[in-house]
Amino acid sequence: xxxxxxxxxxxxxxxxxxxxxxxxxxxxxxxxxxxxxxxxxxxxxxxxxxxxxxxxxxxxxxxxxxxxxxxxxxxxxxxxxxxxxxxxxxxxxxxxxxxxxxxxxxxxxxxxxxxxxxxxxxxxxxxxxxxxxxxxxxxxxxxxxxxxxxxxxxxxxxxxxxxxxxxxxxxxxx
Amino acid sequence: xxxxxxxxxxxxxxxxxxxxxxxxxxxxxxxxxxxxxxxxxxxxxxxxxxxxxxxxxxxxxxxxxxxxxxxxxxxxxxxxxxxxxxxxxxxxxxxxxxxxxxxxxxxxxxxxxxxxxxxxxxxxxxxxxxxxxxxxxxxxxxxxxxxxxxxxxxxxxxxxxxxxxxxxxxxxxxxxxxxxxxxxxxxxxxxxxxxxxxxxxxxxxxxxxxxxxxxxxxxxxxxxxxxxxxxxxxxxxxxxxxxxxxxxxxxxxxxxxxxxxxxxxxxxxxxxxxxxxxxxxxxxxxxxxxxxxxxxxxxxxxxxxxxxxxxxxxxxxxxxxxxxxxxxxxxxxxxxxxxxxxxxxxxxxxxxxxxxxxxxxxxxxxxxxxxxxxxxxxxxxxxxxxxxxxxxxxxxxxxxxxxxxxxxxxxxxxxxxxxxxxxxxxxxxxxxxxxxxxxxxxxxxxxxxxxxxxxxxxxxxxxxxxxxxxxxxxxxxxxxxxxxxxxxxxxxxxxxxxxxxxxxxxxxxxxxxxxxxxxxxxxxxxxxxxxxxxxxxxxxxxxxxxxxxxxxxxxxxxxxxxxxxxxxxxxxxxxxxxxxxxxxxxxxxxxxxxxxxxxxxxxxxxxxxxxxxxxxxxxxxxxxxxxxxxxxxxxxxxxxxxxxxxxxxxxxxxxxxxxxxxxxxxxxxxxxxxxxxxxxxxxxxxxxxxxxxxxxxxxxxxxxxxxxxxxxxxxxxxxxxxxxxxxxxxxxxxxxxxxx
Numbered sequence: 080x081x082x083x084x085x086x087x088x089x090x091x092x093x094x095x096x097x098x099x100x101x102x103x104x105x106x107x108x109x110x111x112x113x114x115x116x117x118x119x120x121x122x123x124x125x126x127x128x129x130x131x132x133x134x135x136x137x138x139x140x141x142x143x144x145x146x147x148x149x150x151x152x153x154x155x156x157x158x159x160x161x162x163x164x165x166x167x168x169x170x171x172x173x174x175x176x177x178x179x180x181x182x183x184x185x186x187x188x189x190x191x192x193x194x195x196x197x198x199x200x201x202x203x204x205x206x207x208x209x210x211x212x213x214x215x216x217x218x219x220x221x222x223x224x225x226x227x228x229x230x231x232x233x234x235x236x237x238x239x240x241x242x243x244x245x246x247x248x249x250x251x252x253x
Numbered sequence: 254x255x256x257x258x259x260x261x262x263x264x265x266x267x268x269x270x271x272x273x274x275x276x277x278x279x280x281x282x283x284x285x286x287x288x289x290x291x292x293x294x295x296x297x298x299x300x301x302x303x304x305x306x307x308x309x310x311x312x313x314x315x316x317x318x319x320x321x322x323x324x325x326x327x328x329x330x331x332x333x334x335x336x337x338x339x340x341x342x343x344x345x346x347x348x349x350x351x352x353x354x355x356x357x358x359x360x361x362x363x364x365x366x367x368x369x370x371x372x373x374x375x376x377x378x379x380x381x382x383x384x385x386x387x388x389x390x391x392x393x394x395x396x397x398x399x400x401x402x403x404x405x406x407x408x409x410x411x412x413x414x415x416x417x418x419x420x421x422x423x424x425x426x427x428x429x430x431x432x433x434x435x436x437x438x439x440x441x442x443x444x445x446x447x448x449x450x451x452x453x454x455x456x457x458x459x460x461x462x463x464x465x466x467x468x469x470x471x472x473x474x475x476x477x478x479x480x481x482x483x484x485x486x487x488x489x490x491x492x493x494x495x496x497x498x499x500x501x502x503x504x505x506x507x508x509x510x511x512x513x514x515x516x517x518x519x520x521x522x523x524x525x526x527x528x529x530x531x532x533x534x535x536x537x538x539x540x541x542x543x544x545x546x547x548x549x550x551x552x553x554x555x556x557x558x559x560x561x562x563x564x565x566x567x568x569x570x571x572x573x574x575x576x577x578x579x580x581x582x583x584x585x586x587x588x589x590x591x592x593x594x595x596x597x598x599x600x601x602x603x604x605x606x607x608x609x610x611x612x613x614x615x616x617x618x619x620x621x622x623x624x625x626x627x628x629x630x631x632x633x634x635x636x637x638x639x640x641x642x643x644x645x646x647x648x649x650x651x652x653x654x655x656x657x658x659x660x661x662x663x664x665x666x667x668x669x670x671x672x673x674x675x676x677x678x679x680x681x682x683x684x685x686x687x688x689x690x691x692x693x694x695x696x697x698x699x700x701x702x703x704x705x706x707x708x709x710x711x712x713x714x715x716x717x718x719x720x721x722x723x724x725x726x727x728x729x730x731x732x733x734x735x736x737x738x739x740x741x742x743x744x745x746x747x748x749x750x751x752x753x754x755x756x757x758x759x760x761x762x763x764x765x766x767x768x769x770x771x772x773x774x775x776x777x778x779x780x781x782x783x784x785x786x787x788x789x790x791x792x793x794x795x796x797x798x799x800x801x802x803x804x805x806x807x808x809x810x811x812x813x814x815x816x817x818x819x820x821x822x823x824x825x826x827x828x829x830x831x832x833x834x835x836x837x838x839x840x841x842x843x844x845x846x847x848x849x850x851x852x853x854x855x856x857x858x859x860x861x862x863x864x865x866x867x868x869x870x871x872x873x874x875x876x877x878x879x880x881x882x883x884x885x886x887x888x889x890x891x892x893x894x895x896x897x898x899x900x901x902x903x904x905x906x907x908x909x910x911x912x913x914x915x916x917x918x919x920x921x922x923x924x925x926x927x928x929x930x931x932x933x934x935x936x937x938x939x940x941x942x943x944x945x946x947x948x949x950x951x952x953x954x955x956x957x958x959x960x961x962x963x964x965x966x967x968x969x970x971x972x973x974x975x976x977x978x979x980x981x982x983x984x985x986x987x988x989x990x991x992x993x
Contacts, residue, residue: 096381098316098318098373098374098377118373120373121373125372125373129372134283139444139446139494139527140923142527142922142924144922144924176276178276191275193267195267195268197275197723198725199495199723200270200273200492200494201494202494203274204277223932227931230931230932231930233444233923233928234444235442236891237895237899237929238891238895239898239929239930241894242931243931
C-alpha cells in the first residue's frame with residue numbers, strides 16, 4: 080500500500096470552511112424522547128438513519144422525488160429528506176420501526192405482506208408510512224384517488240396494483 | 254422427493270422475507286455500522302473526455318471532520334492490467350478502472366472521494382475541490398454517429414447467421430413493410446442508492462456489504478483489483494434494493510469504499526447520489542430498421558433486422574439485439590446486421606430483458622404494421638407464422654405453449670370485441686385503442702452450488718451465494734426445500750447473498766429460479782439417501798431393503814413411496830447415529846439442452862387517449878405467460894406485473910437525455926427522468942398458461958424475471974396506433990409526438 084500524503088491542517092482555520100455548530104434537538108421518535116446534538120444541515124432523514132440507527136427509513140434520492148424517506152410527523156406524512164432535523168425540534172415522529180405493536184404487525188404491514196405489495200422492499204417503509212398518513216387523513220377514497228395520493232412514492236419494482244390492494248384491505252374493504 | 258404431492262411448490266406463498274421488509278428490519282448495503290466509520294462522498298468529472306491536469310484538495314482538507322481526499326494521485330495500490338478488472342459479465346474491451354489515472358472517459362466519472370467523520374462534512378468538502386482539466390473533443394451524439402457506427406464484433410452476442418436469400422424474397426413479396434424504430438437510452442433507477450460499507454475485522458480481513466447482484470462476482474473482482482487473498486475478503490448482500498441488471502457488474506463505489514478502508518485502515522462507507530447512479534450504466538439507445546415481406550395470406554417470406562446501438566469507447570457492449578426477429582416466426586429468409594456507435598459515455602449494461610425488450614419491440618410493432626397492410630387480425634398473422642421450432646437451430650422446443658397465451662390472453666382481454674379500424678372505438682372525449690404483441694425470452698440455467706444442513710430437531714438451513722434482488726429467491730428456495738425435505742415451510746431457513754456460501758452465478762437473465770430450485774432438489778436427493786442409510790441402521794428398520802428412489806421425505810420422516818406406513822422419523826434416524834445434523838453440499842451442473850428452450854408471452858394493452866390533449870393512459874394490460882412450472886403463484890404474478898410496469902415506462906415515459914454539447918446526462922434525477930408512478934398504472938391481469946416441461950430440467954422451471962417486460966411497449970404502441978391512427982416509432986410515445 081502506498082503511503083498517503085496526509086497533510087496536517089488545523090481544522091477550520093478559515094471560518095468559511097467550518098461546518099456549522101451543532102445544536103441540541105429533541106425528537107420524540109416512536110414514542111421515545113431523543114435528544115441529539117446535530118448540525119443544522121442534518122436532515123431529519125439523516126438524523127434517523129445515521130444518528131438514531133433507524134435505518135428502516137430509506138434514502139432513495141435525497142431530493143423529495145421518490146418518497147422512500149416518508150415518515151409521519153405529528154401524524155402527517157412528509158419526505159424526511161426535505162426537512163432539517165432542527166426544524167422538527169419537539170415533534171412526534173413515527174417511522175416504520177414504530178408501527179408494529181407488541182410484535183404484531185400494523186394492519187398495513189400485514190396487508191402489504193399478504194398482497195405482495197413489494198419486491199426488493201426498499202420503497203416499502205415509505206409506502207407504508209405514506210399509506211398510514213393517507214388513512215389518517217380520513218378521506219373516503221376511490222381506487223383512482225388512492226393511486227393519485229400514493230404517487231409520491233415510487234416503486235421501481237412495479238408493485239403498484241398490489242400496493243393499492245393492500246391499502247384497500249387495511250381500509251377494511253376486503 | 255415429495256414431488257408426487259408438492260404442497261409448497263407452486264403455492265401462493267407470501268414472501269418469507271416480508272416481515273423484515275415491512276418492519277424496516279431488512280438491512281441494505283449502506284445500513285451496516287462500525288465504530289469509527291468514515292463516510293465517503295464521490296466527486297465526478299464535469300468533462301466527457303480528456304485528462305485531469307490538477308486536483309486541488311487543499312480547501313476540502315481544511316473542513317473540520319474531513320479525514321482525507323483520495324484521488325488517482327494518492328490512492329492505495331491497485332492492479333494495472335485490464336484482466337484484473339474484467340468481471341464475470343464484462344463485455345470485450347478494457348474495463349473502466351475507478352480512480353486509476355488521470356484519463357477521463359466519460360462525464361460523471363469518479364475522480365475523487367472525500368472521506369470525513371460524517372456524511373455532511375464529506376459532501377460539503379466535495380464542493381470545494383478545484384479541478385483543472387485538459388479537455389479533448391468528445392462525441393456523445395448517438396443519432397449523429399449512425400453512419401460512423403462499426404460492425405459489432407462476432408462473438409457470443411453477435412448476430413446469428415443469416416438464412417435463405419432475404420433480398421430476393423423481399424423483392425418477390427407482394428406485401429412489404431419497412432420502417433425505422435428508435436428506443437432511447439434508459440436508466441435502471443433501482444430505489445436503493447448504490448452503496449458499499451467496508452468493515453475490517455480484528456484479524457485484518459475485510460467484510461464488504463455491497464449493493465450487487467453477484468457477491469461472488471464482486472469478490473473475485475475485488476481480489477483481482479486489490480491483490481487480496483480470497484479468504485481475507487467477504488462480500489455480503491443479503492438484501493438488495495433493486496438491480497434490474499445495474500448490479501450485475503461490480504460498480505465503482507465498491508472499489509472506492511475498499512480504497513478508503515485501505516487508505517484509512519478504518520471502516521468506510523461510500524454512498525452514491527441518484528445523479529451519480531445515472532453514470533453506472535444504462536440500456537443502450539437503439540436505432541433499428543425492420544423489413545418484412547409476406548404473401549397476401551400473411552405467410553412471412555423475409556425478415557431483415559438491422560440495428561445500431563451505442564457503447565462506450567473502451568468496451569463493446571451488445572446482446573444480440575437483432576436475433577429475436579428471426580427466432581420467433583417461421584420464415585425461410587432472415588438476415589441481421591448490428592453496428593455499434595462508440596461514444597464518450599460509460600459502457601451500457603444489461604437492463605431488464607436486455608436486447609429482447611428493445612429488439613422485440615421493433616419486431617412486434619413491425620408485425621402490427623404488416624397486419625394492417627394485409628388487412629389481417631394481428632393475432633391471426635402471428636398464428637399464421639407460428640413456429641414449433643427454433644428458427645435459428647431448427648430444433649423443436651422442450652415446450653412452447655405460446656398458442657395458449659394468445660388464446661387465453663385474447664379471451665381474458667375480450668379481443669374478439671375489437672373493431673379493427675383505427676379510431677373506431679371511443680368513450681366520450683377519449684379514443685380507445687387495443688393492441689397486442691408477442692414476448693419471448695430465454696430459459697437459461699447455470700451451474701450452482703447448494704448446501705443443506707438438516708438438523709435432528711426438524712429444521713433445515715439451505716444456503717447458496719445467490720442474491721434476492723426482489724425477485725423472491727428466498728421464498729422459492731424455502732418452498733422447494735420444504736417439499737423436497739418434507740418439512741413445513743417455517744422450519745426452513747435460507748441464507749444467501751454471502752460470498753462464502755456455495756457457488757452461484759450472478760442473479761440475472763432469469764436463470765436463478767431454475768438453477769437454484771433444481772440445485773436444491775439435487776442436494777435434497779443426497780440428504781434423502783443419507784437419511785435412508787441412517788434409518789436402515791435402526792434395529793428392525795421399517796425401510797430395510799429400500800433404495801433412495803423408493804422413499805421420499807415427508808412429514809418429518811423418511812417414507813416408503815409404495816407403503817407410506819413404512820416410515821422412520823428423521824429425528825430418530827439421526828439420533829440413533831448420534832448425529833445432531835447432517836450436511837450436504839452439492840454442485841448441480843446442467844447439460845447443454847438438446848432442445849430449444851424459451852419462455853413466451855402474449856401481451857394485450859388498452860390505451861385511452863384524450864383526443865384534444867393527447868394524454869395517454871394505459872388502462873388495462875393482460876399478460877399471458879408460458880414459462881414452465883411456476884414456483885410461487887403470488888411472487889410470480891408480481892414479477893410479471895413489475896415487467897408490465899417497466900413496459901409502460903418504456904412505452905410512455907423513460908428516456909435518458911444526453912446533452913451533446915457537454916456530453917452529460919441532462920435529466921439525471923427521478924423528477925426529470927420519468928418512471929411510472931402509482932397513478933400511471935391501472936388494471937394488470939397476469940395469466941400463467943399450463944406448460945409442462947419434462948425436458949428443460951428436473952422441475953420443469955424456466956424463469957420469469959425478464960419475460961414480463963418483453964412485448965409490452967409494442968402492445969402499447971400498437972394500441973396507440975389503433976386508438977389514433979398515428980404510428981409513433983420512437984419511444985417514449987409522449988403527447989407531443991401524437992400532436993405533430
